[in-house]
Amino acid sequence: AGTMQPPSASPCRGGVSWQGILLAVSLLTFWNPHPTAQLTIEPVPFDAAVETDVLLLVHNASQNTIGYYWFKGNTTEDSREIISYSILTQKINTGPAFSGRETLYTNGSLLFMNVTKEDTGFYTLRTLNNELSEGGRGRTGRQKLPKPNITINNSQPMEGEDSLALTCEPEISYATYLWKINSQTITDGDRLKLSNNNRTLTLFSVTRNDTGPYECETQNPVSASRRDPLTLNISYGPDAPIINPPDSHIRPGTNLNLSCHADSNPPAQFSWSFNGRPLESTQELSIPNLSTNNSGSYVCVAHNSVTNLHRTTTKNISISGKWTREHSIKCWVEP
Template sequence: TAELPKPYISSNNSNPVEDKDAVALTCEPATQDTTYLWWVNNQSLPVSPRLELSSDNRTLTVFNIPRNDTTFYECETQNPVSVRRSDPVTLNVLYGPDAPTISPLNTPYRAGENLNLSCHAASNPTAQYSWFVNGTFQQSTQELFIPNITVNNSGSYMCQAHNSATGLNRTTVTAITVYVELPKPYISSNNSNPIEDKDAVTLTCEPVAENTTYLWWVNNQSLSVSPRLQLSNGNRILTLLSVTRNDTGPYECGIQNSESAKRSDPVTLNVTYGPDTPIISPPD
């Protein structure tokens, strides 16, 4: 009986697709009067529904291979005069792409900021990425960078991951909202020196801004209900009817939208009054 050569493992598929392909590993060369043995991760072959031996033990078939399979396989040949073992073989399991993740997700952006989105999908081989904005292709990169964005950059951003080996595509969409930060408001007045019990004063919260809520504070309190106070023009204008000497304020206005809130500097009124009926002291 001759001494055996060093065996080696041949495979019918060294790049199986996850949970789909079976792989047949064959111990080469075919030699008469030889016993074939298999080792999995340096252990003798375990009993498993995923492993099947041929009748002569020369071929080991592996089923349902998961993506994280780092198992290494070795075969051994024995005859009465020698024992030889092959080099180890591992499988390169193809998988994915999984549904990609876009980060950061659904963050509101202020106009003038830079938009920097990153896409990642688990995949072997590494996925190829494409970006679409409102359905229109933008570029084939893993990161999408748009400097100095405007409200017009709001919309639907889709990342597509493609696996060239499995031929599969997966997509994820995120909504990007770009808002304009509100300016600091200020109060204009039609009369900052009103005369008591005579003049009405109109205070206007400037500037005019779309999709904005206007608020008022008097003496640091939110506006109380009073027949002498009238709000108009979507709360942007506060009218004081028949001003009294106690109406000096201060008055503040605020503007807010879903992303920001700003408050004006306080304004006081110089109410002109008197003279009241004079008091002579001491009295008679």
């Protein structure tokens, strides 16, 4: 690391006063066991005029480099970070010292646009190599990430009633959080909101289609770690029951077999009534040997014990037509 002194006098060009700016650079490279050519940084141009662009050009970066971090000042304090790039995740993140005029290239070089006098000073580049030992990193949040976990603020949300907050744990400084549903990256939408540094995913007014599976992934320049897919248990229904078979005209003397189905989570409980009179509480209803007295309204009631909702469907059945009887004949054959 070295500091370059500003020129003692500002030169004049063409009779116009020239205001110069000089950027000094330091390097912080954590333990590289196989050094080759020395990593250097060259300001281009070396002495830039105000309102021009300056490139801090990186030379001889190690092939093992997996991250670049630029800081304003002779420091690597988090609060002085300008911008960083992770080669593993191919993501650029801006820090508290980012002014909006800096551009970081994938080779670590940093471009300043429209430099001002305030940009004069010291800049520090910190590089990370993938050969770092745990003790060599020297900074919290740079180690390998633990497997994240998802916490939910409501273990049994109800469709159309509840909103849901999913939080990726643990909270790790210097980690970025990414959510996926069905392997597709989640972004903010009408019913989805990412907050808390993207650690928290809020689903507004959940529906049965929001079950997932959801994945939370944490990333830092050293590693990425993903949660096993999580499927939500969303209570819904019952929907209006469907009674099968669809026939409504049945001959006397035959058997009546009706079944009732309703989409519901947890599964619905069923009960039947005939002309307002309760019958059994089963999903299937069987009445043998029909007579005209069995004509009337058959009602299936579906009930969800968690949502506490009831839905009914009525089927009118007419028993009419010629009464038929089956005969069985046994034939005996003498030996």
